[in-house]
């Protein structure tokens with residue numbers, strides 16, 4: 376387990392070490408007859424990197440979309456930074472979203488915008504996080520790009536960047552609002568092994584420097600091994616098993632073993 380700490384929330388409440396940053400309890404989500412989540416449970420603690428693995432189509436993206444309010448669960452509890460996200464009004468949800476960074480599966484930069492404009496976008500959407508002065512906006516953008524080693528790309532268009540650079544710009548866009556929690560959906564998918572390793576190192580640096588708690592969804596077992604403090608395996612809509620990479624890799628359960636082959 377990583378070191379735990381208390382942190383003061385923007386509304387003044389204190390998140391103690393015993394309180395999870397994210398608590399998911401008995402979560403259910405179906406699309407018609409497709410029962411995707413069937414009572415999923417998990418907790419994410421301050422400062423930890425939690426890796427979630429599961430087969431394609433098992434509901435990993437659905438789970439984190441529920442966490443950011445992009446999908447509404449059918450039943451269950453979803454407490455994020457002490458707030459029950461299913462009962463929040465639009466304004467409160469918008470505010471909570473500024474505390475949660477979400478790296479979408481596949482980066483999703485706006486192709487018609489420069490790198491700078493891509494990074495300005497979340498700042499404009501959540502203007503409670505910035506002052507009016509554009510010099511402050513510039514500073515935030517430059518700092519976020521610097522954090523991912525790409526300050527020199529500020530005036531480039533996405534199509535002038537490599538796949539790995541795009542992923543890092545998307546990460547900078549996630550970091551710019553200084554989130555307390557980061558949700559990474561397949562951060563290394565589609566990248567060559569060397570670039571994937573760079574992204575993995577970046578995620579570890581972010582954890583160490585910013586003390587964020589993160590959920591990382593991945594198919595990449597090298598990524599899971601290096602990055603995770605703890606892992607949860609999603610099978611049949613539930614948290615089938617959890618433990619460290621070392622523990623799970625020694626499991627004799629064929630369903631668990633299948634991920635480590």
Ligand SMILES: Nc1ncnc2c1ncn2[C@@H]1O[C@H](COP(=O)(O)OP(=O)(O)OP(=O)(O)O)[C@@H](O)[C@H]1O
Nearest residue numbers: 406409411429430431432433434435436437438480
């Ligand atoms: N908006 C939606 N409407 C209807 N069905 C959906 C929707 N989103 C996801 N699903 C279904 O939910 C199931 C889980 O999808 P999800 O995207 O969470 O899988 P995943 O575990 O992230 O897979 P992958 O590893 O391929 O990304 C799939 O059967 C999918 O078709």
Ligand SMILES: [Mg+2]
Nearest residue numbers: 435436480560
């Ligand atoms: Mg997915």
